Amino acid sequence: MRISSASRLARSYETIASRGAQPVMPPRKNAEPWRPTSGGAIARNRTLQACMHLGRAKWSRWSRYPQRSRIETTVHCIKLLGQRLTAQDFNRRLTEGYVRVAILNHVTALGTSIAQAVA
Template sequence: MQLPADEPIATATLDGAYDTLGSYAALLERGIMPVIPPRKNAKAWKSKIVGSEVRNAAIAACKRVGRRIWKRWSGYHRRSLVETKMHCFKRLGSRVKARTFDRQVAELQVRAALLNRFTALGCPKTVAVAAMG
């Protein structure tokens, strides 16, 4: 992970490609609760495996209420909102160029300010001409 080891993180929302033993083990080792959708053909892990409780609960919930509801209930759907915003930032340049986390944050803050300015310039100002009635 790129974040410092002492950085507190409550949850990590990752896509289905991270539905692996290694991902769950790495996250839980740091005390991070993984929010990873199980693959569509996922089978429950044995109880001895690190992360099996979390993953098996996600599999059971997906079977019980469906993947769509599980994604809303778990907060997984917010990931797409973040990805959309990152896409907007990246459109301002080909990619995030900074290598360290602090510099990436600073770079994205500058891009966010630009994006907000562009958004403000492009928003129409609506004025009521006459009252309906």
């Protein structure tokens, strides 16, 4: 059974709305309102109205969408270091998590440029 991307998106909105949360997914630039037949459609329409009213750039800052995107990217990078913690003991698992975060922070620091003021 194939699921189109439109039905997957509708299911995402439905799942988020059924849990009582507000979806923070930017609508496409040419998005049209959906028929308000379900909680997910109503939530998407509200997001679309806010995006149209504020503009995409202001909506993005207002909804803190870039922060969400950065968090998702960071979690993805941590998962690239390994899907599971291998230690059995809780304290060792905690240490293993700290080591992964330290590695990620070190790699991030290597790619960060340092700007200095020129007199």
